[in-house]
Amino acid sequence: MAQTIAFLGAGSMAEAMISGMVQSKQVTPNQIIVSNRSNTNRLNELKYKYGIQAKKREQLDFEKIDLFILAMKPKDIDSVLESLKPHLNPQQTIISVLAGISTSYMEDHLPEKQQVIRVMPNTSSMIGESATAIAPGAYAPKDRITFTKTLMESFGEAYVIDEDQMDIFTGIAGSGPAYFYNLMEHIEQAGLEAGLDSEIARSIGAQTILGAAKMIQERDESPTELRENVTSPNGTTAAGLKALDKHRGGEAITAAIKGAATRSKEMAKQMEKPPLATH
Numbered sequence: 001m002a003q004t005i006a007f008l009g010a011g012s013m014a015e016a017m018i019s020g021m022v023q024s025k026q027v028t029p030n031q032i033i034v035s036n037r038s039n040t041n042r043l044n045e046l047k048y049k050y051g052i053q054a055k056k057r058e059q060l061d062f063e064k065i066d067l068f069i070l071a072m073k074p075k076d077i078d079s080v081l082e083s084l085k086p087h088l089n090p091q092q093t094i095i096s097v098l099a100g101i102s103t104s105y106m107e108d109h110l111p112e113k114q115q116v117i118r119v120m121p122n123t124s125s126m127i128g129e130s131a132t133a134i135a136p137g138a139y140a141p142k143d144r145i146t147f148t149k150t151l152m153e154s155f156g157e158a159y160v161i162d163e164d165q166m167d168i169f170t171g172i173a174g175s176g177p178a179y180f181y182n183l184m185e186h187i188e189q190a191g192l193e194a195g196l197d198s199e200i201a202r203s204i205g206a207q208t209i210l211g212a213a214k215m216i217q218e219r220d221e222s223p224t225e226l227r228e229n230v231t232s233p234n235g236t237t238a239a240g241l242k243a244l245d246k247h248r249g250g251e252a253i254t255a256a257i258k259g260a261a262t263r264s265k266e267m268a269k270q271m272e273k274p275p276l277a278t279h
């Protein structure tokens with residue numbers, strides 16, 4: 001992949017993607033440039049940790065960059081698009097990881113017909129295990145979409161979806177790791193309260209989640225069949241599931257996914273609003 005990739009934003013999501021890309025060896029570290037608004041300590045940290053290039057915004061050589069990956073907070077999108085706009089040429093692609101920012105919003109704030117692709121990775125990119133969505137904008141050519149998919153696959157699984165599915169994808173996969181970390185917090189606490197060592201409680205919980213996820217991926221059985229296989233009549237699992245049901249565990253997960261997806265939609269709506277008039 002002989003392309004130069006510049007990250008604008010050097011936070012946790014940028015680092016997770018950089019880590020996954022570098023480990024995959026599909027991208028060499030010197031193809032990656034990381035940049036942010038002002039925190040040079042953070043840039044140096046990433047530079048030395050991953051062997052990539054780190055540059056202040058004013059040091060970026062825009063012409064030599066093929067792909068810009070926007071990885072700042074959604075609230076900073078306007079200032080970033082404004083600062084990018086005068087430097088872009090039609091061959092350059094803007095990839096955005098920002099939740100709730102549509103491709104059409106970005107296209108409207110960039111030079112006419114700029115190539116824009118929206119993606120939604122998650123922090124498991126860090127170890128090559130992301131589930132990443134890709135939604136191309138109106139002017140993204142096929143070869144760039146294919147390239148972006150290959151790039152996203154360097155740190156996990158990647159799926160090309162319609163942009164109107166991005167909110168639910170964000171609810172399931174973008175925010176999803178947090179639900180499992182929250183689940184782990186509860187598992188660990190239950191283990192601790194019953195006298196397990198905290199390290200062992202954490203390890204047991206993680207291995208159990210990992211094993212269940214791999215069973216779903218590797219076996220030709222549905223989650224329902226797999227659940228039934230664990231559940232002996234009147235046994236321990238039946239008692240556990242009854243308690244889960246009583247406390248509306250399943251509904252809680254559905255609500256979490258829907259809550260995140262709704263927030264993603266709301267964020268997009270807020271961006272569509274005209275700015276408040278100032279007098």
Ligand SMILES: NC(=O)C1=CN([C@@H]2O[C@H](COP(=O)(O)OP(=O)(O)OC[C@H]3O[C@@H](n4cnc5c(N)ncnc54)[C@H](O)[C@@H]3O)[C@@H](O)[C@H]2O)C=CC1
Binds near residue numbers: 014039
């Ligand atoms: N954290 C996550 O799990 C995921 C985050 N995202 C998206 O990734 C984006 C970044 O999220 P995090 O990494 O968690 O945030 P973060 O707060 O850790 O990082 C934001 C970075 O942007 C930089 N920044 C701010 N203004 C800038 C500007 N004008 N130009 C260049 N850089 C600028 C900051 O210095 C910081 O390095 C968000 O838009 C979020 O919606 C998407 C998927 C998952």
Ligand SMILES: O=C(O)[C@@H]1CCC=N1
Binds near residue numbers: 170
């Ligand atoms: O919480 C957020 O808004 C971002 C997007 C998906 C995960 N983190």
